[in-house]
Amino acid sequence: MKYISSRGEASGLSFDDVLLAGLARDGGLFVPQSWPRFSKDDIRALEGLSYADVAARVMAPYLGGCMDGDDFAAMTAETYKDFDHPDVAPLKKLDEKGDLWLMELFHGPTLAFKDYALQLVGRLFDHVLKKRGQRLTIVGATSGDTGSAAIEACRDRDSLEVFILHPKGRVSDVQRRQMTCVASANIHNLAVEGNFDDCQNMVKALFNDEVFRDRYNLGAVNSINWARIMAQIAYYFVAAAKVGAARGGVTPVSFAVPTGNFGNIFAGYAAREMGLEINRLVIGSNRNDILYRFIQTGKMETSAVRPTLSPSMDIQISSNFERLLFDLLGRDGAKVTALMKQFAETGRFEVEKEPLNALRALFTGYRFGDQETKAEIKAVYEETGALLDPHSAVGAAAAKAALKKEGGAPMIALATAHPAKFPDAVEEAAGIRPGLPPHLADLLEREERFDDLPNDLDAIRGYISGKLA
Ligand SMILES: *Cc1c(COP(=O)(O)O)cnc(C)c1O
Numbered sequence: 001m002k003y004i005s006s007r008g009e010a011s012g013l014s015f016d017d018v019l020l021a022g023l024a025r026d027g028g029l030f031v032p033q034s035w036p037r038f039s040k041d042d043i044r045a046l047e048g049l050s051y052a053d054v055a056a057r058v059m060a061p062y063l064g065g066c067m068d069g070d071d072f073a074a075m076t077a078e079t080y081k082d083f084d085h086p087d088v089a090p091l092k093k094l095d096e097k098g099d100l101w102l103m104e105l106f107h108g109p110t111l112a113f114k115d116y117a118l119q120l121v122g123r124l125f126d127h128v129l130k131k132r133g134q135r136l137t138i139v140g141a142t143s144g145d146t147g148s149a150a151i152e153a154c155r156d157r158d159s160l161e162v163f164i165l166h167p168k169g170r171v172s173d174v175q176r177r178q179m180t181c182v183a184s185a186n187i188h189n190l191a192v193e194g195n196f197d198d199c200q201n202m203v204k205a206l207f208n209d210e211v212f213r214d215r216y217n218l219g220a221v222n223s224i225n226w227a228r229i230m231a232q233i234a235y236y237f238v239a240a241a242k243v244g245a246a247r248g249g250v251t252p253v254s255f256a257v258p259t260g261n262f263g264n265i266f267a268g269y270a271a272r273e274m275g276l277e278i279n280r281l282v283i284g285s286n287r288n289d290i291l292y293r294f295i296q297t298g299k300m301e302t303s304a305v306r307p308t309l310s311p312s313m314d315i316q317i318s319s320n321f322e323r324l325l326f327d328l329l330g331r332d333g334a335k336v337t338a339l340m341k342q343f344a345e346t347g348r349f350e351v352e353k354e355p356l357n358a359l360r361a362l363f364t365g366y367r368f369g370d371q372e373t374k375a376e377i378k379a380v381y382e383e384t385g386a387l388l389d390p391h392s393a394v395g396a397a398a399a400k401a402a403l404k405k406e407g408g409a410p411m412i413a414l415a416t417a418h419p420a421k422f423p424d425a426v427e428e429a430a431g432i433r434p435g436l437p438p439h440l441a442d443l444l445e446r447e448e449r450f451d452d453l454p455n456d457l458d459a460i461r462g463y464i465s466g467k468l469a
Contacts, residue, residue, distance in 0.1 A: 001064035003030045003226065006326040007340070008333015015066040016128045019121075019227045020136060022220025023207045027340070028333065029323050030226045035273035036061035043275060044250060047241045051088035052076040054241070055120075055234035058274075062230050067127065075127070079120045083107045084437060089116070089235045091242050091412070094384055098247060099409035100399060102386065103239050109439070110178050111418035112312070113264060114149035117231035122153030122160075124227055125219065129159035136219040137468065138162040139206055141199035143260065144171040144312045145417065147189075148178035150221040155184040160219075163464055165190045165199040168452065171311060174421050174436070174443065181446035188467055194455035195305050197316055202457050212461060216468055223263030224319050232267035233274070239412050240276055247410065252277035254408040256399035258284040258391040258416055259291060260313035262320035265363075269324060272362070280408045283365040284398030286310045286373065291318055292365040298356040302347040309370045309390040309425045312417070328355035364406060366398040373397070377429035387419040387426055387434050 003018045004011040007028030013021075018030040038058075046054050056073040063072060080088045085107040094100040108115025129136055138160055140150055147164040154160045164179060168191040180189050192199050200222070207213055207220065223229065236255065244250040255278065257265040265281055272278040285292045286308040294300045302316040322340060328351070329335045339349040351359075368376070376393040380386055388396055392415035399413035419426045419434035427433040436443060453459050 189450035236271035374429035
């Protein structure tokens with residue numbers, strides 16, 4: 001398997017190369033040269049396997065000789081063994097009939113779905129860097145959950161130095177402390193006076209600065225890194241196999257995904273390209289509804305980022321959408337480049353009827369304000385006893401809206417964070433305060449370490465150079 005850039009200027013890269021590079025040199029995102037296909041028999045053979053074994057099989061075609069199959073299966077087993085549920089990603093029925101399901105993706109060390117990919121990516125980095133005798137400087141921006149998941153995945157690994165930018169005062173206390181209370185010497189937290197898009201834009205600018213990038217061997221853990229998408233494909237297969245088994249055989253399923261940067265739901269798209277029978281992919285948005293509007297109008301148009309109860313989705317630029325756009329435009333890198341250039345310059349672009357119809361044939365979108373999100377938390381708690389965090393509630397509300405309007409059962413809503421990451425919102429909505437699991441019980445008493453930085457690229461560059469001098 002080789003990789004190409006969504007902007008057409010890079011091709012023939014190996015998995016190791018795209019893992020370490022993150023972003024392509026032409027500013028594009030890496031995608032597989034072609035999608036590997038699983039037959040119906042291959043998919044049926046996944047039923048009854050452990051999460052780690054499904055993950056190893058689903059990802060194997062993407063590794064392209066980076067690693068021996070048995071070594072990789074050992075790595076996935078090691079990765080998921082400490083998750084705090086025996087199923088790793090357990091499924092719950094949310095109704096009697098089995099039309100609506102919830103997949104819990106918050107059983108990793110930092111309680112958000114990002115652990116499912118990053119715990120593996122940290123190990124892959126270490127493996128490839130040791131093989132090459134190299135070190136890597138991870139630079140990432142976080143709207144809350146990526147940072148802690150990346151830090152937890154990379155802490156104390158001697159091949160990695162980690163710099164995470166978060167928007168100061170815009171992540172929850174629990175989210176911040178999960179980053180700043182990690183005492184490892186290779187971890188650096190930067191609290192930036194700005195919003196998430198400012199942080200993400202500065203990270204992108206550092207990657208586009210070739211001198212800086214080469215000097216410090218920069219690597220990305222944001223969901224622009226292909227390896228993260230790859231690792232997330234696994235749970236779509238796991239979910240479909242389990243729901244299929246519960247309903248007496250393999251059956252097409254739909255997924256509803258609370259969406260920000262479009263990484264998670266793009267993994268669902270990848271699963272479908274690989275042959276998994278997926279009816280619909282339903283985008284759940286909060287008030288930052290750029291994707292919802294795009295599906296309605298065919299116009300991608302940024303507006304101001306508004307803070308909501310689901311901060312990890314407070315985003316106006318869904319970076320991973322470029323990967324889908326590449327496929328929708330017939331894998332024409334020049335067309336993608338033109339649209340992305342226009343988007344960077346004007347904050348908007350528009351697609352033609354044909355790609356828009358192709359998008360609408362698979363994706364639908366729903367958006368919910370904070371009041372609706374809280375109402376959903378309350379409703380699900382009262383109906384099923386399950387406590388949802390605000391992100392997961394947006395996903396569940398989107399799942400129900402889609403079932404009602406479009407059908408498409410069975411529908412699986414992805415629960416992307418543990419309710420205890422957002423205790424205030426959950427308590428306000430459901431009337432009970434979710435507690436942190438035992439390994440994080442003393443989080444609010446631990447000592448924090450971070451540095452304040454202005455919203456200024458040169459200041460960030462100088463800070464990183466200073467630490468690495
Ligand atoms: C990151 C995150 C999202 C958004 O996922 P994308 O892959 O960026 O679309 C949703 N919910 C939670 C809890 C998250 O941490």
